[in-house]
Amino acid sequence: MAELVGNILVGQSGGPTAVINASVAGVIAEALNHECIEEIYGSLNGVLGILHEDLIDLAAESQQAIRGLRHTPGAALGTCRYKLKKQADFDRVIEVFKAHNIRYFLYIGGNDSQDTADKISKLAAAQGHELRVIGIPKTIDNDLPNTDHCPGYGSVIKYVATTVRELSADNASMGQGDLVQIVEVMGRSAGWIAAGASLAKRRDHPHDPPHIVLLPEIAFNPEKFAADVKRVLTREKFCSVVVGEGLVDADGNYVTADATTDAFGHARLGGVGEYLREILETHAPGVKTRVASLGIAQRAAVHCSSKTDNDEAYLAGQAAVKAAVNGETDKMVTLLRGEAEHYTCETGLSPLGEIANTVKKLPREWINEDGISMNFQFLRYAQPLIQGEVAVPYDTGLPAFVTLQKDRVDKQLGAYEA
Amino acid sequence: MAELVGNILVGQSGGPTAVINASVAGVIAEALNHECIEEIYGSLNGVLGILHEDLIDLAAESQQAIRGLRHTPGAALGTCRYKLKKQADFDRVIEVFKAHNIRYFLYIGGNDSQDTADKISKLAAAQGHELRVIGIPKTIDNDLPNTDHCPGYGSVIKYVATTVRELSADNASMGQGDLVQIVEVMGRSAGWIAAGASLAKRRDHPHDPPHIVLLPEIAFNPEKFAADVKRVLTREKFCSVVVGEGLVDADGNYVTADATTDAFGHARLGGVGEYLREILETHAPGVKTRVASLGIAQRAAVHCSSKTDNDEAYLAGQAAVKAAVNGETDKMVTLLRGEAEHYTCETGLSPLGEIANTVKKLPREWINEDGISMNFQFLRYAQPLIQGEVAVPYDTGLPAFVTLQKDRVDKQLGAYEA
Numbered sequence: 001m002a003e004l005v006g007n008i009l010v011g012q013s014g015g016p017t018a019v020i021n022a023s024v025a026g027v028i029a030e031a032l033n034h035e036c037i038e039e040i041y042g043s044l045n046g047v048l049g050i051l052h053e054d055l056i057d058l059a060a061e062s063q064q065a066i067r068g069l070r071h072t073p074g075a076a077l078g079t080c081r082y083k084l085k086k087q088a089d090f091d092r093v094i095e096v097f098k099a100h101n102i103r104y105f106l107y108i109g110g111n112d113s114q115d116t117a118d119k120i121s122k123l124a125a126a127q128g129h130e131l132r133v134i135g136i137p138k139t140i141d142n143d144l145p146n147t148d149h150c151p152g153y154g155s156v157i158k159y160v161a162t163t164v165r166e167l168s169a170d171n172a173s174m175g176q177g178d179l180v181q182i183v184e185v186m187g188r189s190a191g192w193i194a195a196g197a198s199l200a201k202r203r204d205h206p207h208d209p210p211h212i213v214l215l216p217e218i219a220f221n222p223e224k225f226a227a228d229v230k231r232v233l234t235r236e237k238f239c240s241v242v243v244g245e246g247l248v249d250a251d252g253n254y255v256t257a258d259a260t261t262d263a264f265g266h267a268r269l270g271g272v273g274e275y276l277r278e279i280l281e282t283h284a285p286g287v288k289t290r291v292a293s294l295g296i297a298q299r300a301a302v303h304c305s306s307k308t309d310n311d312e313a314y315l316a317g318q319a320a321v322k323a324a325v326n327g328e329t330d331k332m333v334t335l336l337r338g339e340a341e342h343y344t345c346e347t348g349l350s351p352l353g354e355i356a357n358t359v360k361k362l363p364r365e366w367i368n369e370d371g372i373s374m375n376f377q378f379l380r381y382a383q384p385l386i387q388g389e390v391a392v393p394y395d396t397g398l399p400a401f402v403t404l405q406k407d408r409v410d411k412q413l414g415a416y417e418a
Numbered sequence: 419m420a421e422l423v424g425n426i427l428v429g430q431s432g433g434p435t436a437v438i439n440a441s442v443a444g445v446i447a448e449a450l451n452h453e454c455i456e457e458i459y460g461s462l463n464g465v466l467g468i469l470h471e472d473l474i475d476l477a478a479e480s481q482q483a484i485r486g487l488r489h490t491p492g493a494a495l496g497t498c499r500y501k502l503k504k505q506a507d508f509d510r511v512i513e514v515f516k517a518h519n520i521r522y523f524l525y526i527g528g529n530d531s532q533d534t535a536d537k538i539s540k541l542a543a544a545q546g547h548e549l550r551v552i553g554i555p556k557t558i559d560n561d562l563p564n565t566d567h568c569p570g571y572g573s574v575i576k577y578v579a580t581t582v583r584e585l586s587a588d589n590a591s592m593g594q595g596d597l598v599q600i601v602e603v604m605g606r607s608a609g610w611i612a613a614g615a616s617l618a619k620r621r622d623h624p625h626d627p628p629h630i631v632l633l634p635e636i637a638f639n640p641e642k643f644a645a646d647v648k649r650v651l652t653r654e655k656f657c658s659v660v661v662g663e664g665l666v667d668a669d670g671n672y673v674t675a676d677a678t679t680d681a682f683g684h685a686r687l688g689g690v691g692e693y694l695r696e697i698l699e700t701h702a703p704g705v706k707t708r709v710a711s712l713g714i715a716q717r718a719a720v721h722c723s724s725k726t727d728n729d730e731a732y733l734a735g736q737a738a739v740k741a742a743v744n745g746e747t748d749k750m751v752t753l754l755r756g757e758a759e760h761y762t763c764e765t766g767l768s769p770l771g772e773i774a775n776t777v778k779k780l781p782r783e784w785i786n787e788d789g790i791s792m793n794f795q796f797l798r799y800a801q802p803l804i805q806g807e808v809a810v811p812y813d814t815g816l817p818a819f820v821t822l823q824k825d826r827v828d829k830q831l832g833a834y835e836a
Contacts, residue, residue, distance in 0.1 A: 016588050045593035074587030080594050162816055166718035169492030169819055170434050175463035176498050181714075199816065292713030296599075300584035304721055306815065386815035397724065397804035398580055398617065401587055 004130060006103030007039040008321070009055065012075040013046040013109035013116070014138070015296070017152025018159075018305040019313035021069040021076045023108050023136050026317025028058050028066055034325050037104065041409055045078035046109070047116060050093050051416045055100065055409040068402030070310060071392045073300040076404050084116055090123050092416060097129060099412035104132050104324045108317075110139035110150075114332055115356030121330040132324040135332035135352055136316050140299045142192035145358045146350035147334035151316055152299065154309030154385030157196025159301040160185055160294070161386065164240060165200040167292065168209035171238040177288060179238040180229055180280060183210075184273035184293040187244035191215030191362045193298070194244035196382055198374040209240030211372075214276075216246040217362050218371040220255055225276070226283030228372060233287065247272050303399050307388025312345055319347035343384035422548060424521025425457040426739070427473065430493040431464040431527035431534070432556070433714070435570025436577075436723040437731035439487040439494045441526050441554050444735025446476050446484050452743050455522065459827055463496035464527070465534060468511050469834045473518065473827040486820030488728060489810045491718040494822050502534055508541050510834060515547060517830035522550050522742045526735075528557035528568075532750055533774030539748040550742040553750035553770055554734050558717045560610035563776045564768035565752035569734055570717065572727030572803030575614025577719040578603055578712070579804065582618040582658060585710065586627035589656040595706060597656040598647055598698060601628075602691035602711040605662035609633030609780045611716070612662035614800055616792040627658030629790075632694075634664040635780050636789040638673055643694070644701030646790060651705065665690050721817050725806025730763055737765035761802035 010027045012020055024042070031037045040058040043049030056077070058066075069076055084090055097105065107117040114135045121133035137144050142153035164183055171181050187193040194213050201208035211232040214220060232239040247255045256272045273291035280289050316333045323331065331349040338344030366378035392399045428445045430438055442460070449455045458476040461467030474495070476484075487494055502508055515523070525535040532553045539551035555562050560571035582601055589599050605611040612631050619626035629650040632638060650657040665673045674690045691709035698707050734751045741749065749767040756762030784796035810817045 012591075016591055048593060072587065073584045074589075074591035076591070078591050078593040080592075082594065158815060162721050163715050163719075165816060165819070166491045166720060167713075167715055169490065170714050170718040171492075173430075173434055173492035173494070173496050174498075175466065175496040176500065203814075290713055291711065292715050293709065293711045294715070295585075295708055295710030296588050297581050297585055297710050297712070300588040301581075302584060303580050383814065388815070389812055394807055396621075396801065397576060397806070398583060401583070 003036050004103050004132065005036045005038065006101045007041055008037050008104035008106065009041045009043055009102045010058070010077070010106045011043040011046045011049065011108065012077045012079045013107060013113035014079060014081060015140070015299060016073065016075040016079060017138055017140050017299050018073055018155035018302045019151050019310045020108055020138050021072050022310045022313035023138065023151060023317035024076060025066050025069040026314035027106055027321055030318040030321035034321065036325060041100065041102070042077040044406070046080040046082065046113070047084055047093065048080045048082050049078065050096050051089060053096055053411045053413055053416070056404070057407045057409055060407045061404055065402045065404055070314065071302050071390055071399070072401040073302045076402070083112065084119065090119065093120055094124055094127050094129055095413065097124065097131060100409065103130060104321070106134050106136055106320045106324070108136040108138045110141065111144060111355065111357055111359065114144070114352050118330060118352035118356050121352065132327070132329040133352070134320040134324045134328065135355065136320045137332060137334070140193065141187060141190060143190045143359045144355055145360045146354055148337040148345070149335055149385055151309060151313035153192060153196070155301070155305035156186070156193055156298050157199060157382060158306045158386035159298060159304045160193060160197045161199040162304055163294065164197045164210050164242060168200070168240050171240065174238065178233040180233070180241060180287055180289045181238065182241045182243060182273045182276050182289060182291045184243055184245060184291065186298055187216065188246045189216060189359050191217050191244045194242050195362055195374050195378055197242040198379065199382055199386060207235065210242045211236065211239050212241045213372055213374065214241065214243040214247055215362060215367065216244055216248055217364060217367065219250040220247050221250070222279045222283065225279060229280060229287070230284055241276065243272050243276060245272050302390065303392050305390045306386045307390050308385055310390050315347060323349055421454050422521050422550065423454045423456065424519045425459055426455050426522035426524065427459045427461055427520045428476070428495070428524045429461040429464045429467065429526065430495045430497045431525060431531035432497060432499060433558070433717060434491065434493040434497060435556055435558050435717050436491055436573035436720045437569050437728045438526055438556050439490050440728045440731035441556065441569060441735035442494060443484050443487040444732035445524055445739055448736040448739035452739065454743060459518065459520070460495040462824070464498040464500065464531070465502055465511065466498045466500050467496065468514050469507060471514055471829045471831055471834070474822070475825045475827055478825045479822055483820045483822055488732065489720050489808055489817070490819040491720045494820070501530065502537065508537065511538055512542055512545050512547055513831065515542065515549060518827065521548060522739070524552050524554055524738045524742070526554040526556045528559065529562060529773065529775055529777065532562070532770050536748065536770035536774050539770065550745070550747040551770070552738040552742045552746065553773065554738045555750060555752065558611065559605060559608060561608045561777045562773055563778045564772055566755040566763070567753055567803055569727060569731035571610060571614070573719070573723035574604070574611055574716050575617060575800060576724045576804035577716060577722040578611060578615045579617040580722055581712065582615045582628050582660060586618070586658050589658065592656070596651040598651070598659060598705055598707040599656065600659045600661060600691045600694050600707060600709045602661055602663060602709065604716055605634065606664045607634060607777050609635050609662045612660050613780055613792050613796055615660040616797065617800055617804060625653065628660045629654065629657050630659045631790055631792065632659065632661040632665055633780060633785065634662055634666055635782060635785065637668040638665050639668070640697045640701065643697060647698060647705070648702055659694065661690050661694060663690050720808065721810050723808045724804045725808050726803055728808050734765060741767055
C-alpha cells in the first residue's frame with residue numbers, strides 16, 4: 001500500500017461526553033508519530049467548521065493544553081448537531097478538504113455523526129480525492145452497534161451511580177414517613193444509563209438502592225409502578241427510582257413527548273421525573289416525592305469520571321490514526337472486550353455503513369423478570385467500565401480545565417453560502 | 419467548677435449535609451478523651467430517638483466505622499424534622515435523660531434544631547436535672563447568625579461551582595444558536611448557595627459563567643431577567659443562570675410557592691428553574707433553555723466535598739465536647755475567622771437563644787449593583803471555604819460509605835405515647 005502524505009483533520013460532533021476530549025488528545029499524540037501526516041488540524045464545531053473553513057492548528061497547542069484535554073469537559077474543538085443534507089454542502093466539504101490537502105479525516109461522534117462520516121467518505125471516493133475516513137465512537141447513550149461499549153458511557157454511569165448512592169444515604173437517614181427519590185437521567189432510545197445506576201447496589205445486597213429502574217425497553221405501566229413503589233416503601237421506608245428520559249407507554253409513545261423535535265427529527269424529551277411524581281400523587285397520595293434532574297451535568301462530570309473510560313477514549317483516538325495510516329477507511333473504531341475473566345479491552349474496526357443510524361438496545365435478557373432491575377449479566381458487563389478515578393487537577397478548590405488557543409488556519413476559499 | 423460525671427448523647431437533626439457525620443466523628447473522638455464521660459450514646463433520628471428511647475452505643479462502633487463517618491453522606495444516626503411542641507414531649511425528653519444519666523447533650527442542626535436544644539436546656543435547669551447542652555452548627559444554607567459560616571456550606575458550594583463550571587464547558591462548546599442553562603439550587607430564605615456558584619468564575623475573568631445569579635435577597639423582575647439573558651447571549655452565545663429556590667417577587671412572595679408547608683411552617687419550594695424557562699419562552703422566544711435541578715444531590719455530594727469544611731465540621735464536634743466538659747451549656751459552637759490575610763478558623767461559643775429561629779441573610783453590599791453577581795467581598799469570604807478535596811475511598815469504582823452497626827441501649831422506660 002502506497003503511503004498517503006497529507007494533513008489530518010479531527011472534528012467533534014453531537015453532545016459532548018466527559019471523555020470526548022481524551023479522544024482528541026489520543027489523535028494528536030498518535031498523529032505526531034507518523035511522518036506521512038504533515039499538519040494536524042481541528043475543525044471548529046464539527047462539520048460546521050469544515051463548511052465555514054474554520055480550521056485550527058492543533059500542533060501549535062502547548063503540550064500542557066493537550067494533556068489538559070484529558071480532564072476537560074465539553075467539546076474542546078466545539079461541536080454541532082448540524083446535519084449535512086444538501087449535495088452542495090457535501091461538495092463544499094470535499095472542496096475544503098482539497099484546498100487544505102486533508103487526507104485523513106477523523107470524526108468523533110455517535111450514530112448521526114458516523115452517518116455523516118460515511119457519506120463524506122463515499123463522496124470523496126466518487127470525486128477522486130484520496131481520503132481516509134475513520135470514525136471514533138462517542139456517546140453517553142452507549143447505543144452504537146458493533147462495539148462492546150462506547151467511550152463516554154463508563155463515565156456517565158459512574159457519576160449517576162455515585163449520585164444515586166449518595167442520595168440514598170441521605171434518603172435512608174430521613175427517618176420520617178415515606179419518601180420517594182426520583183432521579184431522571186439521559187437516554188433517548190435505550191436504557192443503558194438508567195441501567196448503569198444499578199451499579200450503586202453493593203454486591204450481594206439486592207435490596208440496596210436503586211430499587212426501581214425504569215427503562216425505555218419496558219413499556220411503562222403507571223399502576224404497576226405505583227404498586228412497585230408501595231412495596232419498596234413497606235420494606236425500606238424510602239424508595240429510589242431511576243428513570244431514563246425515553247420512557248414509553250404500551251403503544252411505544254414517549255410518556256412525556258412534546259411537540260418539538262431536534263435537527264435530526266428526534267423527539268425532545270424531558271420532565272419524566274415530574275411525570276412520575278404526578279402519577280404517585282394520584283396512585284400513592286401522601287407519599288413525599290423528590291425529583292433530581294441532572295440534565296447535562298451527567299455528561300460533563302469530569303470530576304467523577306471513569307479512568308477506564310478515559311483511557312479507552314484516548315486509545316480509540318490513537319487507534320483511529322493508526323488505522324488510517326495503515327490504509328483503512330470508511331470504518332469506525334470499536335472497542336472489543338477480551339474473553340478472559342479479567343477485563344481487557346482492545347480496539348477493532350467496523351464499517352461505518354453498519355454503524356450509522358442503528359441503535360443498540362439493552363438486551364432484554366439482562367433485565368430481570370420484574371422489568372425494573374438488572375441481572376448479573378448486565379452488572380458483569382458494566383462494572384469494569386467505571387473502574388478507576390480520573391485525577392483531575394484542582395486549582396483553588398475547583399477542577400481546572402483547559403481552553404485551546406485555537407490558532408486559525410488561513411482560509412483558502414470564499415465564504416460558505418448556506 | 420465541679421466535674422460532671424455521666425453519659426453523653428449526640429443527635430442529628432434537619433437536612434443532612436456532606437459533613438454532618440464528620441461532626442459526629444469529632445464528638446466521639448473527643449468524648450473518649452474525658453473520663454467524666456462514661457458512655458457515648460447516639461439518638462436515632464434526632465429528638466424522635468429520644469422520645470422513643472431509641473439510643474445506640476457509639477463507643478461500641480469500630481474505629482474503622484467512625485473514621486468512615488468523615489466521608490459518608492446522609493445522617494449516620496438518622497435525622498428528623500420533628501418539632502417538639504407539647505409540654506409532655508419536653509418532659510419525656512428530660513425523663514429519658516434522667517433514666518440514662520445523660521449529662522451532656524449535643525445537637526447537630528440548623529436554626530430549628532438549635533431552638534429545640536435551647537428549650538431542652540432550659541427545661542432541664544427548671545427540673546433540676548444537671549445537663550450541659552451544646553449545639554453544633556450544621557446547614558448547607560449558611561444562614562445561622564453569630565458564626566462566620568456553617569459546616570456544610572463549603573461543601574455544597576464546592577459541588578455547585580464545580581457543576582456550573584463543567585456544565586458551562588459543555589454549553590460553550592455547542593456552537594449553534596443561543597443556549598441558556600439554568601441550574602436550580604437550594605436556599606430557602608437566603609441566597610448563600612446560589613451566590614457560592616460565583617466561585618466558578620476564574621479570577622479576573624468577570625465574563626466567566628455563571629453569568630446571572632438570582633438571589634432571594636433581590637426581588638425578581640421577569641423583564642429585567644429576560645433583558646439580562648439576552649445581553650449575555652449577544653456576548654457569549656450561551657448564558658449560565660443559577661437560581662436559588664427561594665426566589666421572591668417585588669411583594670416578597672415566593673415566585674413558585676405552592677400550597678403546602680413543612681412541619682415548621684416553611685413553604686415548600688421547587689420548580690423555579692422551570693418557572694424561569696417559561697419566562698424565557700415568553701420574553702425570549704426561540705432561545706433553547708435547559709434546566710438542571712440538582713435537588714438533594716447538592717447536600718449529599720461527599721465525592722466533591724471541601725476538605726476545609728470537613729475539617730471544620732470535625733473541629734466543631736470536638737469543640738462542643740470540650741465546651742460541655744468545661745462547664746459551658748446552652749451555647750452553640752461558632753466558627754470564627756482569623757483577622758489575618760491567610761485564612762484561619764477557630765471555634766467560639768454563642769448563646770443558643772441568639773441562634774434559634776434567626777436567619778442570616780447575604781449582605782446586600784456583597785452583591786454587585788446589577789443585582790445578579792457577587793463582588794470581591796463575597797468571593798474573599800467564600801473562596802477559603804471550598805479549599806481542599808476530601809479523599810473519599812473508592813471500592814470497585816464507587817465511593818464506599820459506612821453504616822453504623824447501631825447497638826441498641828436497653829430501654830429503661832415505657833413506650834412513648836405520641
